Amino acid sequence: MEEQRKITKKYSNGEVTVVWQPHLCIHSTICFRGLPNVFDPRKRPWITPENADSEVIMKQIDSCPSGALTYMRANIDQENAIIDNETIVETTQNGPLLVYGNISIKDSSGNLTKKHKVTALCRCGASKNKPFCDGSHLNVNFEG
DSSP states (O other), X not given: OOGGGOOOEEEEOSSEEEEEOGGGOOOOOHHHHHOTTTBOTTSSSSBOGGGSOHHHHHHXXXXXXXXXXXXXXXXXXXXXXXXXXOOEEEEOTTSOEEEESOEEEEOTXXXXXXXXXXXXXXXXXXXXXXXXXXXXXXXXXXXX
């Protein structure tokens, strides 16, 4: 994946900062189907966190399957926050494996990536960001 495409954008309402990494997005549309007054891809900026309560926004972001949307609460170290619960793996129809919880993924070079909350793993084999899903299953009409 090209380095120039790894953009990170932040949108804040003072209590919570929404962090968007478009290169991770698999276009599940969960964000704007669930909270269209905050997430509206037809507008610029497309994220307006001032349009909803911070707790509602954080709950919606927690359902993002790719991790493209995350958040930081004001005055809290989110980088070291860890979810204390059981890890669950869910197969989505014609889409990725969703892994809920704390996981560590080691690549073939031995590099370790730690993920928290929800991680989408490729099942179709077409992702250009393996082992993570990049939404390619939509382009190849993956069924499974």
